[in-house]
């Protein structure tokens with residue numbers, strides 16, 4: 001657990017249990033530690049996960065890694081840490097083992113929101129100038145190859161049609177908030193993979209904390225996407241030929257949030273903090289499964305941080321199935337084993353009247369999770 | 377406004393919003409689709425064979441009553457050729473089972489099925505009341521839990537029946553899946569979704585024909601078929617992980633009705649992703665059969681109010697503590713190994729295991745080795761167990777040593793069971 005130690009009694013400040021020099025202002029598990037040691041702790045945890053990309057031999061070319069920047073505390077903190085890491089490599093060896101290709105994906109279609117995002121990205125550029133930056137819009141995912149429009153029950157977007165409108169139409173046809181957010185995150189991942197390939201990056205660095213990965217484990221399970229967990233939670237798992245890495249996977253959400261306010265200068269004006277999940281109610285129409293899980297793990301993290309970490313550690317042991325006899329899902333693109341596609345015709349749905357046998361033939365393949373969001 | 381017509385027959389007026397998918401149905405269509413789905417579960421998994429004798433684990437509660445009623449209907453409609461028997465367990469807690477056993481007795485008449493009530497005294501030589509006298513009120517939860525887990529299997533064996541069906545529904549299974557994820561228990565996660573537990577080597581197979589049926593639909597079915605069941609609040613206030621998973625499931629269902637089914641589906645898919653070295657189950661064996669039923673499943677209403685005197689969150693707090701200790705131990709191990717590697721020229725390098733099947737090089741993960749579960753059977757009673765002697769037999773051994781002491785009859789009022797009786801208020805579950 002981390003956090004500020006409030007109200008030290010009778011001004012008798014305890015000393016940091018790591019360096020024994022500064023006053024203890026934060027806590028990691030049962031140890032009270034100073035700000036400097038806290039920052040070092042977070043940084044070390046992240047850098048340790050970057051060991052795959054350390055300098056090897058005499059290779060001069062830096063490895064290219066895609067860095068999706070959401071403006072949240074995690075991606076801002078990770079960018080700060082890696083920027084310093086790269087700077088350190090330059091100072092010591094006059095070269096860096098990797099370079100970052102930063103991309104921000106606009107999830108909002110409103111021009112006002114997009115303008116705000118552009119302005120914020122400019123701030124990042126001036127703070128961390130050594131990286132390349134670009135912005136894409138979520139609807140760009142709609143023009144990707146491999147999206148099966150028939151499976152989505154939609155016509156292929158015409159060149160003349162505004163892709164943003166098309167995206168609006170697709171999301172508008174979804175029956176629930178959960179399905180909408182599910183499709184948004186699915187499209188986002190596909191778009192990132194595409195950007196990574198086009199910009200010749202070998203992997204994508206996600207800012208997910210251990211708390212976020214635990215949340216994701218249960219969210220994906222609840223959305224019928226349990227089969228996809230090896231790709232979504234394991235470090236270094238290859239999806240579509242691109243490795244997914246999570247350098248902050250050994251840190252709690254709270255620790256990262258604290259960290260983002262402790263850097264010099266602080267990241268505060270670069271970060272858009274997510275709204276607190278404490279107001280979420282399961283009876284609201286706009287509440288999603290993602291919201292419920294975020295709220296749930298916020299409480300679990302507070303009292304049982306090791307249980308949160310254990311969920312992630314355990315889930316990472318799941319292995320993906322061998323690639324034989326699979327077809328790519330027409331939406332998320334993950335391999336679907338033969339005969340396991342769609343939400344109909346398995347043990348849990350044998351309702352013959354709901355099974356569109358005839359249609360299925362020319363409707364393409366969707367995995368269970370995508371099919372659930374598209375069809376209900 | 378014209379009344380909404382049933383989405384299936386388009387003739388009758390829709391009276392029921394189906395919890396599973398919010399389809400609007402008439403009473404007849406709901407009943408027939410509920411039955412058809414269970415028929416499909418049974419046939420698509422080849423659960424039974426003609427001539428099988430099947431014991432229905434009957435507690436008088438809604439799940440097992442609906443199971444008995446549906447199985448009787450389907451057995452006649454589709455001519456399964458099954459010999460169905462109701463099997464009830466009497467823990468021997470004075471007063472506790474009275475009402476539920478009366479319900480089961482009425483069910484036996486209503487469904488024209490033979491009923492066998494097996495007491496803990498017949499199975500173990502001890503009633504729970506006698507156990508409480510020896511052990512005291514404190515430790516008896518362990519006994520009740522361990523005994524209950526084996527009771528149906530042992531009871532079936534006594535009747536010469538090798539297949540027990542239980543009323544576990546989709547909500548129970550989804551709950552178990554989330555619970556095992558939270559507990560980080562992959563072996564149990566791998567087993568929790570199987571419709572059948574116990575393999576050819578075990579004496580008694582267990583199965584869950586209601587595996588895909590929503591609890592809310594079971595309540596609706598019981599209501600519309602006017603089934604006679606015993607409504608009771610579950611006495612077992614669940615342990616922290618299960619309780620946590622249960623409230624999550626309820627919230628998920630509210631946000632997206634298909635979520636329960638989707639969790640079950642995820643669980644089935646994930647079971648295939650659990651590495652063999654964790655489950656001890658070879659992937660070439662059928663996915664549907666797993667090794668053990670001793671998975672701490674909810675076994676209907678508990679007999680001893682297991683959480684009495686326990687503060688909630690106890691299990692989670694215990695686990696948190698253990699994990700933190702493991703983490704500290706692991707971090708010390710890493711220190712040691714980095715020391716060792718700096719002097720590697722003295723010691724021969726550690727051999728790296730190579731797994732010919734995966735082609736992966738095994739790397740020792742400090743302090744976090746996967747626990748392989750090997751399941752055998754108890755030397756004494758033959759029940760499946762990971763130990764040489766199963767838990768029940770171990771507990772019985774201890775009890776039997778204390779036997780003489782027990783013969784001194786005490787007059788102390790049995791507080792435990794009277795508390796239970798008071799708590800057995802009939803709180804009806806809201807239908808729909």
Ligand SMILES: [Zn+2]
Pocket residue numbers: 016017018019020021022033034035036037038
């Ligand atoms: Zn310090």
Ligand SMILES: [Zn+2]
Pocket residue numbers: 329330331332333334366367368369370371
């Ligand atoms: Zn998909």
Ligand SMILES: [Zn+2]
Pocket residue numbers: 382383384385386387388401402403404405406
């Ligand atoms: Zn109808």
Ligand SMILES: [Zn+2]
Pocket residue numbers: 754755756757758759765766767768769770
């Ligand atoms: Zn035994």
